[in-house]
Structure formats: C-alpha cells, structure tokens
Amino acid sequence: MKRTALKFAAVIGATALSALAVAPAFAAAATSQATAQSLNLAIGGNTAISQKVTATNDGTTETKNSANTLPTIASVLPGNNLISAGVAPQQADANSNGTSFACAGIAGQGSTGAVVSTGRKSCDIDGSPLTIDLAHLDLGHVILGSDSALGNALKPIIDPLNTGLLDGVINQVVAAVTSGLQGTPLGQVKVGGSLSAIEGTCAANPDKATGTAHLVDSSGGSNATPIGVTIPTGTGSATQTLSLLNLPANPPPNTHVLVNLDTVTATLLDAIKVELRTALGGALSSLAGPGQPLEGLLTQVQTALIVPLVANLQPLLQQLQANILDITLNKQSTGHNGRSIDVTALDAQVLPAAQQFTGSSLISGQLGRVTCGPNTRADASQGSASNPKNPKNNHNPHVPTVVDSGLRGHEDHTARNVLGATAALMLLAGTAGLVGYRRMLNK
Amino acid sequence: MTDGAGDRVAGLSTRLLVLFLAMVVVGFVIPSPGIAGGPRAGTGASQYRALRHPSNPELLIVPEIGLRAPVVPIEIDPDGVLNPPSNVQEVGWWRRSAMPGATSGQTLITGHTVHTGGGVMNRLGDLRPGSLIQVRTPAGTVDYEATKVFVYTKAQVAAHKQDLFSQKRSSNRLILITCTGWTGHDYTSNIIVFADPLGVRQKTG
Secondary structure (H helix, E strand, O other): OHHHHHHHHHHHHHHHHHHHHHHHHHOEOOEEEEEEEEEEEEEOOOEEOOOOEEEEEOOOOEEEOOOOEEOOHHHHOOOOOOEOOEEEEEEEEEOOOOOEEEEEEEEEOOOOOEEEOOOOOOOEEEOEOEEEEEEEEEOOEOOOOOHHHHHHHHHHHHOOOOOOOHHHHHHHHHHHHHHHHOOOEOOEEEEEEEEEEEEEEEEEOOOOEEEEEEEEEOOOOOOOEEEEEEEEOOOOOOEEEEEEEEEOOOOOOOEEEEEEOHHHHHHHHHHHHHHHHHHHHHHHHHHHOOOOOOOOOHHHHHHHHHHHHHHHHHHHHHHHHHOEEEEEEEEEEEEOOOOEEEEEEEEEEEOHHHHHOOOOEEEEEEEEEEEEOOOEOOEHHHHHOOOOOOHHHHHOOOOOOEEOOEEOOOOOOHHHHHHHHHHHHHHHHHHHHHHHHHHHHHO | OOHHHHHHHHHHHHHHHHHHHHHHHHHHHOOOHHHHOOOOOOOOHHHEEOOOOOOOOOEEEEHHHOEEEEEEEEOEOOOOEEOOOOOOOOEEEEOOOOOOOOOOOEEEEEEOEEOOOOOOOOOHHHOOOOOEEEEEEOOEEEEEEEEEEEEEEHHHHHHOHHHHHOOOOOOOEEEEEEEEEEOOOOEEEEEEEEEEEEEEEOOOO
C-alpha cells in the first residue's frame, strides 16, 4: 500500500514538474517600457535638445537606443551661459519581468555628476552644485530720443535765466548729454538660482506606475532652492538680488509656480535712474561749475532729462512687467488606469514675451522628463490554450477587445476664463444697453 | 425692347444654359485627380511594386495631418486591452498583427489622442477615403490609401473585434485607430481608419 502511494506521488510530482517546465514556452511574455529625456530646451528661441533614451522589453530581450548620458551641457549647448558646467544624465531600463524605470535631469559636474545607483528598480542622479540662470534680459544701452525732445524738456528750466542765449545753451547741454550717455550700460536682469541636481524618476510594474521629482540643493541636501532676480544697482557693476520664490526639494505632483515680475520693475526703475543721474552728472559737470550756464541748475536739469530718457525705456519695462516666470514642478499625468506615468521634473516658461529683444536668453522647455509603462505581466493562461475544457480559453486575448488610446491632458483654463470674462462683460454691456434703452423710451 | 432683341437674349440664355450643363457633365466624367484619385491618381498603379518581404514598421507618416511618428511594438494586456506607447508622440504597432508588406492579415497601429491637444493621432478623424498613409520599414516605405474612416463606440469595437483585428483576413489591410468622444472624464469611442496597400513607390525617370 505504502509502495503504491509512493508511486502515485512520484507520478503526480513528475507531471507537475513537466507542466512547469513546458508552461513558459506557451506563456505570453511580460512586456515593459520606459523613456528618459534630460533636456528638451529651446534657449533664446533657437537651440533645441531632444535626445532621448527609449527602452522596451518584449519579455526576453531589452531594446534600447542611444547613450544614457549626454556628454556635457557645454558640448551640446555651445555658447551656453545659462547653465554652468554640468551634465545631463538620462537612464531608462525595461526588464523582462514586466517592470521598468527611468530617471533624467541635470546635475553639476563633480565627484559623481551622473546617474548613480543604477539598480534594476530605480536610479538616482547626483552632482556637485551648478548655477542655473533661467533668463538673461540685456537692457542694452541708453536710448536717446530726438534732440528736440531733449531741448523741449530743458526749455522750461533754462529759459528764465538765459533769455537771448537759449538756443546756444540748450545745444551745449544736448551735445554734452548725448556724448555723456553714449554707451552707458544699463546692465542685465538675470533670473535663476543655484542647485546640485534636478531629477525626475519613475517606475512601473504591470499593475501600477509611480513617479516623482526631486531638487537637490546646492549643498547636496533637501533644502528649498531659492530663485531670485538679479538687477543692476545703478552704481558701477554692482548688483542686487531680489528673492522671487523658493522651489521645494520634493514638490507634490503638478506644483505650479507663477511669478509676475512687476514686483521687480520698481526696483529696476530706481536703479536705472541712479545710473542716468550718475552719467548725466559726469556729462554736465563742465557746464555746471561756477560761472557756467548751468550753475545751480544741475539737479533740475538732471531730473528734467531723466523723465524723457526713462520714457524711452518704457516699452522695454512694460514688456518686463507683462512677463512672467511660469514654472511647473513635478508635472505628472497618468494613463492606462494608472499603469503608465509621464513625469517632468521642471517645466519652465521664462519671460516668453521678451524674446523680441536682442540679447535675451530665455529657457523654454523641460528638464528631467521620464515615462514608465504601461507594462504587462506574463500571461500563463495561454499555456492551456489547447485545452478546450479550460474556461479561460474563451477569454484569451487573441485580438484586442479595447484600444485604450485616449489620454486626459493637462488642463489649461486660460481660454475658458477669457471666454467667461468676455461673456460676463457682454452680459453687463447688454444689461446696461437695455436699461439705457428703457430710459430713452420713458423720456 | 423689340421682339428681335428679345429673341437674341433668349437664344443666348439657352446657349449659356447648355454650356453650363455640358461643363457639369464633363466635370462628373473627368474628375479632378487631386481630389478623387488619391495617391494612386496621376501616378498609375504600375508605379508601385510589392515590398520584397514583410518588414517591421519603423515610422508612420500621414502627410495630410502632419503626422510623422516612430513606431514601437506593443502587445495586448491580459485583459485584452491594447495600449499605445505612453509617449504621446509615438505610435504602437500590435506586434502580433501583420507586418507591412504581408499579403494577408491586418496591420494594426494605434496612437494617443489627448483631449487638450498634443496627441500623435489627435487629427486622425480629419482623414478621408483617398488620403495617403505611409509606413516606413527597413525594407522600404509602403504607401497605403485610406478607404474608410469611421467611429465605433467601445462596445462596437468589442463586438466587432474579430472583423477589426483578426489576422485571418485574406488580403492585407492597414488599420489606424485612436480614441475620440471625450466626455470630460473618459473617451467613449474609437476613430478607425481602414487603408489598402498600394505598395512601394517606384522611382520614375
């Protein structure tokens, strides 16, 4: 009896082992995919970088393109002065077990300065501090209006004291101002900060995809990264930095940061006035000494001239006021019922309307974009395809039943808001018109 | 106005009417090659040859809607769902569907629609019968001519899955498919384009 039982157990065991050995040959293989793109930038409206790592796995073999790390930012951005020496690492891997991961971003060149900890599940980016200037706005040089405009500005001041010699004095002052201001630089406005790395990472399995973004501060830690605007003070090459915002180290998904630069304009205007006053003081010093035509009038003349000169800069200042620093951190969208994810660590649109000015260098684009999934798991049920009694046989996906090719996009309510405001205004105008019409009829 | 002048005007009107009718008839008989003929018109079917052997698709090009996208192989998940690549600028070729150049079966390519824009197949519904579709492979670029553009609800797609996706079809056909019918929460339908292969365009001259 015992012997028979042993034989039976042996047969069962052998059958089970055979089934296990044969099963993989019939099973549908797991698939996985991931992509990584460290930089996708348009800088100054003309340079674009779009190299990307794409990894797919059909269950047995991983297919991957291109190198994981862009050499250095300097080599791909010739003449770049927006990001100090750094590297743009990007890594994506798709495994045969239905998992995938990716990381991408920028990092300072240093002891590591590249993708580190590249396991089979995740990766991290590390680097030494680098400075990122999100925008340069070159204010250029003083633009002089017509001589007559300057003359008209000076006339009410000089007229009472110099009757008869008016034209001659004004011509002298205009000539001195013109030569004195020639080439007076107004400096540059810079928007930026300093940090060690910006990275986006994601990972996916057949059930779920997750992603995150992380900013490493300039000391390699997790403190917030301050972003400031640097403007000239008006005295020599000195500058002052106004803090705009702090970028959190671990931003929640879709953290939107919108900063209107009009807070900067007043300070900038003061700096420009100081610069002009200094330049005018030098230019007019020979005319303002004892016994000279402008004796005692220097301050009044300076003030009178600064008004039209600043007026000439108004178009530029208005553009600056209208511009915004628009940053989205950890921009995320998911698809396929949460089985795929698209993460962008930092999406920036900086001073978009200032591109018309010569010398502006602006970033528009994404840093650290990764996608993971959708992945599938090995489908062992296909191993029993030849067994007609297996109820699962009827459900094998020989052909697709659903094509899930729609994604929910990132909402932009601008148009809706504008339409809403327009509709409200039209309603208001219509109401006012009706009231007016009724009043007219009542009369 | 005299009777003679009235007769002349009446005669002129009759001749003009006949001329217009003749122009309309000629217009129907000799259709514009640019509209009705599609990619085959003006070039002649003899200018196409068959692809030497079936080959994996690499690039999908639909000039009419500015679509030019890398093709990556994809697979159905265990629930029977075919998902395009997560990168919305790429399209997916169902790896168990026919390769371009095959004489039978159906070549199935799908790509994303994004309701706020930016999906690679956002404009698929703009295609019409006669539209040119090209699929580049390592063995050459196969031209297709769209034959049908229509919308099925998700339920209709499931009900017609064998007709739409089965590989038992005797002659080869290209199928492009994406989502449509955004409700604010989900997509309810699919836009489907059928296209017949013309072959690889022969260099003339």
